[in-house]
Amino acid sequence: MSWFGIWWAWIVFGFAMGVLEVIAPAYVFLGFAIGAVVTGVLVGIGVLGGLPATLLVFALASLAAWFMTRRMLGPQAGTAKIWDRDINDN
Template structure:
């Protein structure tokens, strides 16, 4: 089951739906990694389960980094504190 390409793509779409229902850019990187893993398996990549999971993890990390760089934290979204209340 882990080497069937359409299972990975369907899982990626399910994670994409989860991202829409639970926003926060948490599932989007995993969704992209799953879809890309499914594409790699679809074009003929035949590897063992541990290597498939490693490929999924690396593609998910790369997708998350790319998403963070493109849509990341906007200015003004996060409050940065310059002074602590306990500083004298």
């Protein structure tokens, strides 16, 4: 059996992606982390069995998590800071 069918391997992979997100914050690895944990839970409860289905669920869960985190934590429209005076003005 490869690691694709082992539930705890997906959870460990998710936590590793979470650590990588803390080291290099870009909100990209967070989507992969959430997708891996969701996939690990689904493999653990027996919903997923085959390799193609597991990879498809991982890809879709990661993409959905990335869109959610981008929506919640990403740049907001119209939030650019406009400076109206210089720091050196008295």
